[in-house]
Structures are given as structure tokens and as C-alpha cells.
Amino acid sequence: MNSWYLHDGLVFRRGRLQQEDILILHGRIAAFGTEAARLSLESAVPIRGYDAGNCVVSHGFLDLHVHLREPGFESKETIESGTKAAAAGGFTTVYAMPNTEPPLDTVDRLLQLQERIEQSAFVRVKPIAAVTKGRASREINDLAEFIDHGVSVFSDDGDPVDDKLIKEVMEQLASLNGLLVNHLEDKSLLGPGLFSDGTPPESEYVMLERDLATVAETRCRYHAAHLSCARSVKLISEAKQKGLPVTAEVTPHHLTLTEDDTTFPEGNFQMKPPLRTETDRLALIEGLRTGIIDAVATDHAPHGREKDHGIYADSPFGVTGLETAFSVLYSKLVLTGHLELERLLAALTTGPGKVAGKSCDLEIGEAADIVVLDLACQRTVETDGFYSKGTNSPYIGQRLQGWPVLTLVDGVERYNMKGCGCSKEAR
Numbered sequence: 001m002n003s004w005y006l007h008d009g010l011v012f013r014r015g016r017l018q019q020e021d022i023l024i025l026h027g028r029i030a031a032f033g034t035e036a037a038r039l040s041l042e043s044a045v046p047i048r049g050y051d052a053g054n055c056v057v058s059h060g061f062l063d064l065h066v067h068l069r070e071p072g073f074e075s076k077e078t079i080e081s082g083t084k085a086a087a088a089g090g091f092t093t094v095y096a097m098p099n100t101e102p103p104l105d106t107v108d109r110l111l112q113l114q115e116r117i118e119q120s121a122f123v124r125v126k127p128i129a130a131v132t133k134g135r136a137s138r139e140i141n142d143l144a145e146f147i148d149h150g151v152s153v154f155s156d157d158g159d160p161v162d163d164k165l166i167k168e169v170m171e172q173l174a175s176l177n178g179l180l181v182n183h184l185e186d187k188s189l190l191g192p193g194l195f196s197d198g199t200p201p202e203s204e205y206v207m208l209e210r211d212l213a214t215v216a217e218t219r220c221r222y223h224a225a226h227l228s229c230a231r232s233v234k235l236i237s238e239a240k241q242k243g244l245p246v247t248a249e250v251t252p253h254h255l256t257l258t259e260d261d262t263t264f265p266e267g268n269f270q271m272k273p274p275l276r277t278e279t280d281r282l283a284l285i286e287g288l289r290t291g292i293i294d295a296v297a298t299d300h301a302p303h304g305r306e307k308d309h310g311i312y313a314d315s316p317f318g319v320t321g322l323e324t325a326f327s328v329l330y331s332k333l334v335l336t337g338h339l340e341l342e343r344l345l346a347a348l349t350t351g352p353g354k355v356a357g358k359s360c361d362l363e364i365g366e367a368a369d370i371v372v373l374d375l376a377c378q379r380t381v382e383t384d385g386f387y388s389k390g391t392n393s394p395y396i397g398q399r400l401q402g403w404p405v406l407t408l409v410d411g412v413e414r415y416n417m418k419g420c421g422c423s424k425e426a427r
Contacts, residue, residue, distance in 0.1 A: 001048050002027040002368070002411030005040040009052025009372065012345045013059070013362040022057060023047075024368040027411035031364065050406065052372050056341075059360050060092025060123075060369040060407060061348040063322065064181070064249055065225060065297035068094075068125070070116065072101025077302040077389050082322070083122040085300070085388035087415040089322040090348075090371035090404035093124040094300075095356070098135065099157040105130040107145050122414045123407075124369070126356070128153045128181065131169055137162035140169055147176050153356070155181035155225070158272065158317075160207055170220035179221045179355070184208050184232070185272065194311055196259050196274040201229035204273055208232050212239045215246060223355055224248040226299050228273035230283035237292045247355045249297040250284050252325045253394060256332040257281070261394070267307025268394045271299070272317040285338050288347060295352035296344075298325050302390020308383075320390035324381055326373065328395060330402035372406035377420035379403055 004024040011020050011032070022029060023036035025047075031039050040047055063086065069077035086094050098104035104113060104127055117125045129146045133139045135156040143154060154173065160183045161169055173180050189203040208224060212235060215222045224236060227250050239246040253271065258278050262269040269275060287293040301318025326348065333339040353360025362370070379385075381395045407415040 001046060003045050003047045004368070004408070004411060005036065005047050005049045006052045006057055006370070006372070007037070007049065009055050009057040011057045011362065012342065015342065015346060015350070017056065017342060022362070022370075024408070024411045027368055029362060029364050029366050029368050050372070054374070054376065055405065056345075056373040056375060058345050058371050058373065059349045059362050060371045060409065061090045061326070062093045062352040062356065062358070062360050063091050063298050063300070064095045064223070064295055064352045064355060066094040066096055066300045066322065067099065067302065067318070068096045069302065070100065071113070075389070076304050078120070079116055079125065080120040080122070081387060081389050082300070082302070083125060085320075085322040085386065086123045087407045087409070088387050088404065088417070089325050090373065090407055091123060091322060092369035092371070092407065092409050093126060095126045095128050095153060097128055097155060097157045098130040103130045103135045104128070105133050105135065105141050107149055110146065110149060110151065123409050126153070127151055128155050130154070131156045131161055131180070132165065135159050137165060140165060140172065143172050143178060144176055147178060152177070153179045153181060156183065158183050160185055160187075163210070166211065166214050167218065170214050170218040170222070174218045174220040177221065179223055181223045181225050182207070182211055183225055194270050194315060195262070196276055199272060199274050201231060201276060201280070204229055205231040205235060208235050212244065212246065215239070215244050216242070219245060221245045222247075226251050226254065226273060226297065227284060227287070227293060228254050228276050229280045233283045233287040233292055236287070240292065247294040248292070249295045249352070250288055250293050251297060251299050252321060252328045253319060255281065255284055255288065256328055257394060265308055265310045267311045267315050268319060268392050268396065270307070270311055270315060270317055271301065271319050285333065289339055289343060294347070294355055296325065296329065296347045297352065298322050300388070302388050303392050304389050305391050307392045318392070320386065320388050320393050323386055323388060324393060324395050324400065326404060327379070327400040327402050330375065331400045335401065368408050368411035370408045371404050373402060374405045374420040375402045377401065377403045377405065
């Protein structure tokens with residue numbers, strides 16, 4: 001069933017929260033407010049009623065930066081397990097990075113991946129194509145062919161585009177209206193450590209300075225991935241003031257944790273870019289609050305349970321993040337007064353939507369991609385509570401408030417958490 005009457009909820013649309021009902025017919029938003037109530041009673045279509053009292057109803061979240069691991073690393077995550085995790089986190093669309101094995105660097109592989117997505121995804125999955133063949137930064141892929149097949153976002157993910165190719169890549173993407181997402185890491189500045197000792201902030205902002213200078217030359221649409229330091233926020237601000245076509249994202253963990261929060265198992269706090277100082281964290285929050293940073297993205301990077309017992313020489317970087325993103329940010333930023341709820345919701349919907357060229361707002365006639373959030377619901381993050389195969393979360397054991405309780409994609413129920421205050425169906 002994909003027809004619903006969501007009533008008595010606090011609805012987030014057009015940038016503000018307002019009490020109103022929503023009617024969904026055949027997977028699309030049909031009406032709001034009193035009109036939704038009237039039509040729900042007159043409709044001959046079977047409608048599923050849902051009492052959203054004391055809850056917030058929003059467009060489903062969009063994540064611009066997710067690792068689904070398939071193909072090649074199915075022991076860490078699959079399209080099925082990762083998109084189940086996305087639905088549980090309130091995400092209805094995720095953009096999947098191409099650092100798979102083999103990488104997404106040909107259209108044939110794109111078509112194969114799309115078949116897998118069609119077969120097993122619980123939410124919408126938008127593939128991000130590799131910029132270069134083999135993600136090796138030696139030869140540029142046929143970017144126009146990917147564009148012709150509906151893929152307009154490109155990244156080599158953990159391997160930044162080489163100095164010798166960056167201008168040509170941006171020139172091609174500018175002519176195609178494609179979007180470049182570059183991994184900000186000057187590898188010549190890296191050290192041997194697994195945390196900020198090995199990846200200093202300079203490795204990020206020096207690469208960002210290079211990229212922004214090239215954007216100024218080429219006017220290529222450019223999105224800065226997972227900012228982690230104050231200097232990067234300043235650079236993005238300056239670029240936007242100059243009118244450059246630049247956007248940026250930040251992760252929940254960089255907004256809520258610093259290097260001083262690292263505890264056992266240390267692997268759950270090991271990611272790239274690493275956690276940094278409190279000064280950096282506060283600058284990221286301010287950047288998000290003021291709109292310098294456009295979007296929250298999880299950089300969901302599951303590694304199964306291989307980091308449960310600490311770290312080791314080849315310990316993989318990354319943390320799982322889809323299922324806890326909203327509850328972490330609501331608990332640690334909204335409830336503490338650092339961020340308005342409306343701004344958080346925008347950073348998870350219309351902000352990333354603008355980057356991706358999608359509305360991500362609730363409008364009549366649009367697909368019913370919706371999340372219902374119980375702001376009073378409290379849950380403890382537990383290792384055995386994840387839909388994701390990845391348990392490498394820095395929030396294990398923490399009690400967080402504000403959780404998704406219902407997620408719809410095209411009006412089809414993809415997640416329903418029973419047991420919290422507003423997760424009840426009624427008319």
C-alpha cells in the first residue's frame with residue numbers, strides 16, 4: 001500500500017515547521033492541511049492512517065556521500081544492508097561512492113550496478129562515477145558517456161585527482177554541467193599516524209586551495225567533501241563570496257566529536273579526514289549554521305566488525321553513520337542550542353538536494369519520500385542494533401534522543417520503528 005494519511009504532525013516544508021496533515025495517494029503527495037483531511041475521507045482508495053502527533057514530518061533525507069561496498073566488499077556492506085540502514089536513518093536517497101572492486105569507471109559497470117540496485121535497494125541509490133580509469137588519476141574516463149546515462153556526479157573518492165589532470169577534468173565537467181566531488185587530501189603532506197598526527201589539516205586545505213583556484217579558471221561545479229578544519233570553512237566562504245559554483249558538506253562526527261574524544265576501541269574514531277580540535281569543530285558548526293556549508297553527509301563507511309578490538313597497522317579508515325545521523329545531531333547540536341531544528345532539517349534535505357539538482361521539499365505532485373521523526377524518542381546505540389553490517393560507530397553505548405520512526409519511498413513503507421511515542425497507526 002502506498003496511500004497514506006499522516007495527520008497531526010509538525011510538517012517541515014518551505015523552510016519552516018507548521019502543524020498540518022499530509023495526504024499521499026498512489027505514492028505521491030496529494031494534499032496538505034484541511035484539504036488532506038477532506039480528501040482522505042472522500043477517497044475511494046484504501047488509505048493507511050498514521051497518527052504523527054508529537055512528531056516532525058519531513059521530506060526524506062538525502063546523503064551525498066555513502067559507501068555501499070558492493071561490488072567487491074560485500075563482507076563489509078551490501079546494497080541491501082546499506083539501504084536498509086539508510087531507511088532506518090530517515091534517508092530516502094543516497095549517493096554511492098565508486099571505490100568498489102571493480103570501481104565504477106565504465107558504463108557497462110554502471111548498467112550492472114543499476115541492475116543490482118533495482119533488485120535489492122530499499123531506498124533510491126544514485127551512483128557516483130569515477131573520474132579516472134581505475135581511480136588511478138592517470139587517464140580521464142569518458143565523462144560524457146556517463147552524463148548520457150544519467151550520471152552527473154564524479155569522484156575518485158579516497159584518491160584525489162592529480163595536479164596534472166585537475167584542470168582538464170574541470171574543463172570537461174564544466175562543458176558537461178557535471179559536478180566534481182574531490183577527496184581533499186594532499187598525500188605529500190601525510191605522516192605515518194592513523195589520526196590527526198598522520199593527516200594534518202594542511203593536507204585538506206592545501207588541496208582545497210588548489211581546487212578552488214582551478215574552479216575560478218574553469219567555472220566547474222565543485223563540491224567539497226567532508227570538511228574537517230576551520231581553514232577549509234573560511235576558504236569555502238571566500239569562494240562563495242566570489243560567486244564561484246562551490247558547495248560543501250560536513251559529517252555528523254566532525255560536528256560532534258574532537259580528537260580528544262577518542263576512546264577504546266580506537267578504530268571507531270579512525271576516519272579520513274580525522275577528528276580535529278574543538279576550534280575546528282566549532283568552526284564547522286558555525287559554517288553549517290550560517291549556510292557556508294550546504295549539507296550534512298554521513299560518509300557512511302562500514303567495515304563489518306573488524307575494528308571492534310582496536311586498531312592495527314592496516315586498520316581501515318571510516319565509520320558507519322547512516323542510522324545515527326539525525327539522532328546524533330539533534331541530541332548534540334539542536335538540544336544544546338548550537339543549531340536550530342529547521343537548519344538541521346534543511347541540511348539533510350533541501351541543502352544536499354540543491355547540490356544534486358533535486359527539490360527535496362514536500363510539494364503536491366512530488367513522490368512521497370518522507371521521514372517521520374519522534375523527537376522525544378530515546379534509544380541507546382548498540383552494536384547489535386544496526387541494519388548495516390558495519391558496527392564501527394563512535395557513538396556505541398550513547399543514549400541519543402530524536403529518532404526516525406517511519407520512512408516512506410514513493411509512499412511505500414521502508415522502515416517502521418515500533419515502540420516510540422508517535423509511531424502508531426490510526427484514523
